[in-house]
Amino acid sequence: MASHTSAIEGHGQHEGSHDPNLKHHFENAEQQKETATLGMWAFLLTELMFFGGLFLAYFVYRHWYPVAFIDASNKTDVLVGAINTTVLICSSLTMALGVHYASKGNRKLLVMFLVLTLLLGGIFLGVKGYEYHDKWVHHEIPGEHFECHGCRDAGHASLFFSLYFGMTGLHASHMIIGFGVLLVLIWQAWKGKFTAKWYTPIEIFGLYWHFVDIVWIFLFPLLYLIDRVGKPLL
Template sequence: MAGVPEAATGHAEAHAHHPPYLQHHFVSAEQQFDAAKLGMWLFLVTEILLFSGMFVAYAVYRVWHPEVFQAASKLLDWRLGGLNTIVLLTSSFTVALAVHYAQLGDKKRLVQNLWLTIALAGVFMVVKYFEYSEKFHHHIFPGGNYAYEGLQLPYVGQFFSIYFVMTGIHGLHVLVGMGVLTWVALKAQRGVFSSEYYTPVEISALYWHLVDIIWIFLFPLLYLIH
């Protein structure tokens, strides 16, 4: 075109072939995906560091007062904890299926598995609600507020402080995951994702797998130390 610099023409042509999901500061979809995945892994490292501090606190108090931890853990219902473990493991499978179907461009199964994962997360939170309610009913509170007459031992309140902090923060992560997966599911229903673009699906799945893995450690440490 006369009067139009060659560089400007090349830029216009590149922009015309620019996919709508590709941010302007990335050269290609592959580069954008790699950057997003790296960012998520860095975020997950900070999450691991957060829980690592709590695991260290757990280890120290358990070494100091092993008999208290063994006695206090008997007040936790391992059946409910086991049920929630099965629920989260199943949700990891369904979210992995969601990524698989996103890669295949199967919108229907992608959406189905995303909503199934969210539903399983909801089941986890309902079970945790009943578990917490039962503890509060018996005045099993953290720290100095512990007032359960069925088990009166020094430092038992510290065990339940660790229990409520670790499971509470984990539960908060489950709620955040439900929110993120709901956002992804709604976008999937609108047909935003395809076999060429499914980055948010895989990134949110990575986060959800971490939430599940953390629970895999919490369950035996808190419920199965008799």
């Protein structure tokens, strides 16, 4: 057994120059960062499958009831949806800039871009709330009081709205969680917790934020842009 392994002195927590951000079970900062990043990518894979079930349901039902989906989809406010898409894309830009300035160790610009990201995320959620309210007023929420005026296949139109609320709701819940995490990160960035050497939380949160953004990039055309050619925007 002695020949099975040889041993060297463990290092990491025993070294003289102790890095306060280095957890005890890692050998060095590089390993720690790679670990955190891989963890986030694996998590995003999970998230992809989480949304995947809804996308599958969408494709099945849209394939079965194309007319119902066209008419119900045309009830969404494409202009508001487009504005919100722009807002979200801009928030991804500010997030990317935030990560960039974190890597430069620029605390002020990091905080500024994180706050901008927070604001844009907040605007997105506010607009989403406005749209939900609009649906409520027009009885477009599936259930007993559901109505779909002028829909050719009204019997199946509620499936579209079930998916609309399921998909955008799940997306919005991810935005809300991101909003909460951003608040914490802004506080920590303001306190100077992140340095050019260590800003892993900012970087992996960036991955998350971009992922949520990308999901919306797919949701917008699927839910808002079915058969819009040659039709008035409003």
